[in-house]
Amino acid sequence: MELSQFISALTPFNLALALFGVVAGTVVGSIPGLTATMALAVLVPITFSMEPASALILLGAIYTGAIYGGAYAAILLNTPGTPSAIATTFDGYPMAKKGDGDLAVALACFASVFGGLVGAFALLFLAPPLSKVALAFGPVEYFWLSIFGLSLIASLSSGNVIKGLAGGAFGMILSTVGVAEISADIRLTFGSQMLIGGFGVVGAMIGLYCIPVLIDLVATPDRHLKVEDDVRSVRIGEAFNLAMKSKFNLVRSSIIGTLVGILPGAGGSVAGLVAYSEAKRTASPEQRFGEGEPDGIMATESANNATVGGGFVPTLVLGIPGTPPDAIVLGALLVQGVRTGPTMFSQSGSIVYTFIYGLIIATLLMLPAGLLIGRYAYKSIVTIPKAVLVPTVGFMTIIGTFSIRNSVTDVFLMLCLGVFGWVVAKFGFSASPIVLGLILGPIAEQGFVQGWTIGAATKNLFGMFFGRPISQAILAFTLITLIVPLYMARRKSRVQEVSDNG
């Protein structure tokens, strides 16, 4: 961790790579179906002819840019560009509908940069001790973490909890379709080849979020997003002030994001959901989450960008990649002859530190680049005529879904799920619980089966599920998250009753 590595990260070539990476990543992330994984996989060969550190800086910059870019589509089209941005839709799209899309995009940028920096600095200073977190998390902890994530359903579907739970359960059933990940069965395919591969998260997400938006857009001549008559200049100052007011939220969400990012197998989507859930739980009564609350966007966006740095902790220290993009970076490192794993920081230290500095620089460059691209994205989405917007987005959903697994079947399943999601959403079963179930289902199932197997083998099932301190803590948070809204709702209705009577 010397100055020389910082300076070598600062060469004009590396700076240019970082800038290019962030811009390319932002664009990649903003297109639903075009994932960071895909962009990185294609770019790896280019990096063979580069210095290892430069190659890593490019890959890291694309990754972090893509996580931020996911927010655009989430805010402006209600379609997360990457799974990490799922919780960004909760408040981002309502804000955009109210005419505050520009503000939301700027907020997402500030939050992403902040979160990204927290994650990267955690990687820089605390990587070896933080890697212990990844190891302390056993199957049961993953199980409880997924239950905690699912508890968000209760507060998301404030109107009708029962329907939300049904949607979540339906999503979890969808997640089991196909060849089981950790057991020896093929489930719910009814003999059809189409369903062997199951419902991919990205495809399902595009279907459930994006197709309903398109169907509703064509039905009426109304404008897509509300636009103020006077075209205001960029609302950077306003966004900055809002971000400053939510310092605590940003810090907390970034820490959550870093910690969840460290867990291999959890990833940005779970981090965003957990941070959103916590922001909502601790909100003041006048904040209206789900209706365009700036704090909701900031929580998700800071958390998901923090997972970038967090995710590299197990990747670099333990050689265990947390997310698919991490895995590709790991592969690129191995080809470059860098040995990851416990000895990496001591043996290949200079490359690692140059990479981390590069990641920090890329994150900083995201501020101007992100604000600029965000402003442009907002303007084009708002000004583009609906007749062009709808088919363009529709075309993107098709090409994007296809390219995830080169599968026409996936496109068909995406469309079916989209129409189905549109119909059920009209009757109170909204998309978010279904997507939550789909994402968290496998984590819950695997954690449960593994925890149960180990608990039964060691004849201590109760201790396995309820006796471990981290499990107990997550369980406590889950209960608080579930009980507080109920209590608040009861108090509110009692107050109302009193005032009605009076």
Next chain:
Amino acid sequence: MAKSALSNTKGNLGSLVVSALFVVVGLVTLWDTTSYTDRDSQVFPQTVALVLVLTAGISFVTQFLRPSESDGFGPGDWWRRLLLVITMILACFLMPVVGFLPAGAIAFAGGLVAAMHDRWSIKTLLLYWGFGGVIMMVFFALFKYALHVPLP
């Protein structure tokens, strides 16, 4: 007023149908799990299916007892919605036969016509279709040649 009452009963009927559908999905899942050979693959779907049957069942019953939902499909042209969805699904089926670009063009055209609420003029005609062509070419090239996705 009469119209909204109508859409209320429709919304209620729809909620009943959707709730019933979810109950059926749960029951089918339970039936499917009986054919699994590995106990590990049964536990989770069975539990979740029971939750689904229970919650969707409660939703059905409350809907039936208190039909006060204001849900429904809302105003809008059905032919536009159907055109969009059908052309997209058509594109998906034609893709392996005619190739990606022609199939994509069908979906694009469907979406364009469905979403066009203004009167067509020469200018919009040229502009929109031209824009569509360019967008499709750019994306096709990006995915096929830059990202090496084997588009049919």
Next chain:
Amino acid sequence: MIKNSLVKTAAAILLSAHVGMAASAELSGPVSYVIPFGPGGESDISARFQQPFFKEKFGQDLVISYQPGGGGAVGWASLNGLSGDGHTIMGVNLPHIIIKPAQKDVGFKTEELNTFYMFHYTPDAIVVNADSPYQTLADLVADAKAKPGEVTLSGSGKASANHLAQIKFDKLAGITTTYVPFKGTGAAVAALLGNQTKAEWGYTSVGAKQGDAVRMLAVAMGERHPLFPDVPTFKELGYDMTGGAYRGIALPNTASAETTKLWSDMIGEINNDPEFRKTMLDGGFAMLDVGADEMSDFMAERIEEYITDARAAGLIE
């Protein structure tokens, strides 16, 4: 085996100029190399190792993409529908392509895959944490005998190489252990390092990656792995166990015999590059040289072996 590969090396060197020319005539653009799993696994890493060598020898880019789903089944079911002009290849894995179609109809059959080269395998190994009380395999066996079922071993997936190895070893040693399936080797190793399980059924590549953090108790190879001269084989310890997860490459079955032969030669040439071999061995992999000519015999043997094991384990009917 060694002699055989020496002969091959010599032949390959003689042929290499010829192969290179034939390749540049046959290949008109980048080759798509599909891995039917997500990134980061052994299949991905070994493909990444091949990538620069392919470019260097044959002048074309090898573009790796991922098509995960159904434990590889989605990719393999789609393989024969892809173009057979030699510009699309796909990784194949044993025992996956044998066990999955034997369990249920998964859209492809083992014999329908045009596998033209098996280029390496990761030998099975029992791995424990560096601070584990099990110093030797005998310690683990003794503990499992004393407390049947209480020794937990993590591993990647069910009906997988790790799972079959666990079942086979339990039978050979007359013990009962508990197998805990995880999604992929990475997660299984994380469980081991976090002491969630007492040991892991993994591969020699785990030992190579984790270094001093873990200890391998035995490896399922005919001879000791050059990277781990101190780790005994199961055979030395009296258990007749060799094998692991084999990885190769397939073409769509529409590819001509010439294309298949050319690809077999090209991958064979990469496999015989001393630098490539060193990279692979340092990664804990074990080399394998089964070209297109010998593939049907090799596959027949493996099918026999895996189907017998899986049936004995009750994984297939």
